[in-house]
Amino acid sequence: MTAIRRSKRQAFDDEKVWKQHLKKLKITHQRHLRIATEGALPGTLVACGFPPDLVIISDDAGQFDIPLHNNLSEGDIREYVIKRKISGSTRSENGRRARDTFASLKKTCKKQRISFWDFLLDRLKQAYLLPYLPDILCGKVSLVPKS
DSSP states (O other), X not given: OHHHHHOOOOOOSSHHHHHHHHHHTTXXXXXXXXXXXXXXXXXHHHHTTOOTTOOOOOOSSSSSOOOSSSHHHHHHHHHHHHXXXXXXXXXXXXXXXXXXXXXXXXXXXXXXXOOHHHHHHHXXXXXXXXXXXXXXXXXXXXXXXXX
């Protein structure tokens, strides 16, 4: 896969040209050809006008590093469920929305290694020193300098 990443070539006219390119990169084993081709397909679909948030279902060939279980999702809501059970939930729809919003912000900040309290203070003081969270999630900005 390193050879493909280093390759300057971004687009191919047809399957024959793609296979010649892989051969030139010394990717010849059938399994590796399949993995490279399946990995390139999403980029091709996006280039042809499909939405970038297209969902890909993996055949577990190894090219996608996505767990095929929901343990991570369950872990994300565990803290929320425990607090809801202890507190008995909220008294109003506005309370539920506030709780859900803050729980989501807290979890997003934690996953992005941003202090939740620093983020809240940044917004409350209207300093806006920390980036907009969707920009971080979409890769438009990074908290880590590129080397």
